[in-house]
Amino acid sequence: xxxxxxxxxxxxxxxxxxxxxxxxxxxxxxxxxxxxxxxxxxxxxxxxxxxxxxxxxxxxxxxxxxxxxxxxxxxxxxxxxxxxxxxxxxxxxxxxxxxxxxxxxxxxxxxxxxxxxxxxxxxxxxxxxxxxxxxxxxxxxxxxxxxxxxxxxxxxxxxxxxxxxxxxxxxxxxxxxxxxxxxxxxxxxxxxxxxxxxxxxxxxxxxxxxxxxxxxxxxxxxxxxxxxxxxxxxxxxxxxxxxxxxxxxxxxxxxxxxxxxxxxxxxxxxx
Amino acid sequence: xxxxxxxxxxxxxxxxxxxxxxxxxxxxxxxxxxxxxxxxxxxxxxxxxxxxxxxxxxxxxxxxxxxxxxxxxxxxxxxxxxxxxxxxxxxxxxxxxxxxxxxxxxxxxxxxxxxxxxxxxxxxxxxxxxxxxxxxxxxxxxxxxxxxxxxxxxxxxxxxxxxxxxxxxxxxxxxxxxxxxxxxxxxxxxxxxxxxxxxxxxxxxxxxxxxxxxxxxxxxxxxxxxxxxxxxxxxxxxxxxxxxxxxxxxxxxxxxxxxxxxxxxxxxxxxxxxxxxxxxxxxxxxxxxxxxxxxxxxxxxxxxxxxxxxxxxxxxxxxxxxxxxxxxxxxxxxxxxxxxxxxxxxxxxxxxxxxxxxxxxxxxxxxxxxxxxxxxxxxxxxxxxxxxxxxxxxxxxxxxxxxxxxxxxxxxxxxxxxxxxxxxxxxx
Numbered sequence: 001x002x003x004x005x006x007x008x009x010x011x012x013x014x015x016x017x018x019x020x021x022x023x024x025x026x027x028x029x030x031x032x033x034x035x036x037x038x039x040x041x042x043x044x045x046x047x048x049x050x051x052x053x054x055x056x057x058x059x060x061x062x063x064x065x066x067x068x069x070x071x072x073x074x075x076x077x078x079x080x081x082x083x084x085x086x087x088x089x090x091x092x093x094x095x096x097x098x099x100x101x102x103x104x105x106x107x108x109x110x111x112x113x114x115x116x117x118x119x120x121x122x123x124x125x126x127x128x129x130x131x132x133x134x135x136x137x138x139x140x141x142x143x144x145x146x147x148x149x150x151x152x153x154x155x156x157x158x159x160x161x162x163x164x165x166x167x168x169x170x171x172x173x174x175x176x177x178x179x180x181x182x183x184x185x186x187x188x189x190x191x192x193x194x195x196x197x198x199x200x201x202x203x204x205x206x207x208x209x210x211x212x213x214x215x216x217x218x219x220x221x222x223x224x225x226x227x228x229x230x231x232x233x234x235x236x237x238x239x240x241x242x243x244x245x246x247x248x249x250x251x252x253x254x255x256x257x258x259x260x261x262x263x264x265x266x267x268x269x270x271x
Numbered sequence: 272x273x274x275x276x277x278x279x280x281x282x283x284x285x286x287x288x289x290x291x292x293x294x295x296x297x298x299x300x301x302x303x304x305x306x307x308x309x310x311x312x313x314x315x316x317x318x319x320x321x322x323x324x325x326x327x328x329x330x331x332x333x334x335x336x337x338x339x340x341x342x343x344x345x346x347x348x349x350x351x352x353x354x355x356x357x358x359x360x361x362x363x364x365x366x367x368x369x370x371x372x373x374x375x376x377x378x379x380x381x382x383x384x385x386x387x388x389x390x391x392x393x394x395x396x397x398x399x400x401x402x403x404x405x406x407x408x409x410x411x412x413x414x415x416x417x418x419x420x421x422x423x424x425x426x427x428x429x430x431x432x433x434x435x436x437x438x439x440x441x442x443x444x445x446x447x448x449x450x451x452x453x454x455x456x457x458x459x460x461x462x463x464x465x466x467x468x469x470x471x472x473x474x475x476x477x478x479x480x481x482x483x484x485x486x487x488x489x490x491x492x493x494x495x496x497x498x499x500x501x502x503x504x505x506x507x508x509x510x511x512x513x514x515x516x517x518x519x520x521x522x523x524x525x526x527x528x529x530x531x532x533x534x535x536x537x538x539x540x541x542x543x544x545x546x547x548x549x550x551x552x553x554x555x556x557x558x559x560x561x562x563x564x565x566x567x568x569x570x571x572x573x574x575x576x577x578x579x580x581x582x583x584x585x586x587x588x589x590x591x592x593x594x595x596x597x598x599x600x601x602x603x604x605x606x607x608x609x610x611x612x613x614x615x616x617x618x619x620x621x622x623x624x625x626x627x628x629x630x631x632x633x634x635x636x637x638x639x640x641x642x643x644x645x646x647x648x649x650x651x652x653x654x655x656x657x658x659x660x661x662x663x664x665x666x667x668x669x670x671x672x673x674x675x676x677x678x679x680x681x682x683x684x685x686x687x688x689x690x691x692x693x694x695x696x697x698x699x
Contacts, residue, residue: 075588077512104591114582116601126600127590177586184590 023048023218028083031064038064042244044237051219053233060239062222066190070106071099104131107181111193113173115165120157123165123176127184143183151179152209171202191221207232226266230254238262329671335460336423337412342366344405354399359391370454381441387414387473414473417665467638472665477673482640483553483648490557490644491564491621499568507576508598527566534562535627551632551647560621571613575606608695615688619681625652651677
């Protein structure tokens with residue numbers, strides 16, 4: 001009896017889940033750091049225009065998985081990625097894939113706000129500029145403005161675009177980083193614990209922003225906060241010790257998880 | 272849940288034993304501070320002694336005794352179309368002779384030896400630079416020769432028997448006469464900076480050495496800076512980490528410690544021997560110094576590249592910057608202040624390097640400053656070496672003065688390095 005109601009509830013709450021396109025798909029993804037294996041055969045589908053939260057205790061492999069999705073692990077010499085990850089059906093680890101293009105399509109926001117030590121304007125304009133997305137200054141100005149607006153930062157910084165990005169508060173810096181990611185019009189935005197360095201008010205703003213961005217972007221967020229995962233995501237994947245324990249609609253995961261470990265973790269019994 | 276019980280330990284923090292223990296720990300703190308202060312006092316003391324002795328022996332070289340005389344060139348028979356060919360020796364001697372009435376013929380030799388032997392050339396060159404002097408009475412100053420300069424500076428003991436000093440009694444008499452007439456003065460010795468080397472201490476200056484050092488450092492910078500940075504970027508950002516690159520790294524670190532004389536021999540064999548480049552020129556000097564500066568720059572650059580937080584690198588790569596863009600747009604500009612600081616300190620080291628320059632012949636006797644990197648010249652440290660080797664008293668003071676000038680340049684360069692660091696370096 002339960003199973004049926006669950007499905008019904010899930011369908012009702014997330015009408016797109018089953019039908020929506022799969023934007024990214026990980027199949028048997030394994031990652032080794034040198035001798036140490038960090039991920040074991042992870043299979044996870046990321047639906048388009050939804051927020052997918054990756055949760056799990058520290059060292060469970062959720063950030064590792066996230067960094068596989070735009071090949072940021074390439075920058076770590078000892079990291080080896082196995083299995084298969086696709087973006088719109090294309091294997092992103094195919095040697096023919098251009099990493100620069102991939103990272104433009106799959107943007108990333110990091111745990112610690114990391115604006116460039118340049119002006120706010122330059123921070124946002126950098127991506128469009130290197131990718132040649134605009135033809136002139138006016139267009140670039142427009143991209144900067146719309147990106148900052150989308151990141152809900154415009155009203156706070158519009159009068160001081162030439163001031164250094166590092167002079168902003170932590171929450172503003174993180175929204176600047178989001179604006180910087182948005183400026184290259186990515187399809188997917190990866191967020192690695194974007195609020196862990198922020199106070200509750202700044203966190204609320206970023207969460208609100210994530211919710212708005214969902215309309216246009218596919219978002220994958222790693223978080224340590226159960227509440228955050230519950231608040232912002234439509235789907236949740238639980239990692240533990242390098243394995244994907246369980247994944248599904250967020251509401252189900254938080255109310256009636258299949259796996260005992262998930263239940264223990266979200267109720268705060270470990271982790 | 273098993274209940275864990277801890278035995279109740281009561282610590283009496285106020286006991287004598289505890290108090291004594293804390294006292295010992297504080298004493299250890301104080302001792303360490305005192306040792307540190309003693310060490311600094313030693314260092315400062317030695318520095319003070321060094322600067323003190325140099326200043327004490329060198330300060331006299333910053334003034335030069337000159338004799339001033341009037342000369343009415345309109346009365347002298349000078350062919351205006353051939354100013355160069357006039358009898359300057361006779362003209363200048365005539366003017367000097369007037370300073371001492373009734374100069375006996377027998378003393379003429381001793382009298383004229385009191386002034387620099389190039390007096391006539393100094394006057395001639397001054398007139399050629401400013402032909403207006405030909406039209407009337409003008410005042411000219413020429414340096415006293417070194418023995419008399421020493422006498423003027425109180426460096427000659429008049430009680431020494433005449434045969435054992437370089438100034439004769441007769442010359443002392445003349446000196447007193449000139450001095451009483453107010454013809455002798457001791458102005459600042461600009462010649463020290465604007466003259467080149469000379470056999471006569473009173474005319475010797477550092478212009479050649481300073482410009483030689485400048486050209487050599489310029490060559491050194493132009494070679495070592497780009498190559499050093501390129502090598503560092505490759506090793507740090509692109510090279511795979513394997514045994515071979517480890518070996519390269521060890522070798523670079525070792526190169527930084529190779530004695531400079533070895534680099535000099537290398538330069539002698541390769542640049543002069545194989546490439547057949549000319550001897551004694553700043554180009555070769557700069558190339559040899561570049562070999563020495565290169566490891567320093569590579570090490571500093573690598574260290575400063577690593578010190579840029581990885582978050583910046585990730586930020587750039589994360590929005591799709593290529594590796595080159597991440598390096599040249601973000602990482603390198605951020606590490607530039609440190610690289611510049613390291614480079615300047617490396618160049619300061621190169622400025623003071625003597626041995627390699629001796630081996631490639633930059634200790635030649637050259638009386639005009641080089642006009643470029645392919646003209647033979649000396650450099651500051653080698654000029655010091657040459658002067659330190661010269662017996663004249665004037666060169667003793669000039670050696671110290673030259674060392675002070677060299678130290679001055681080093682302080683200037685290090686000050687620039689500190690300024691750059693304070694001004695531009697960002698802390699993470």
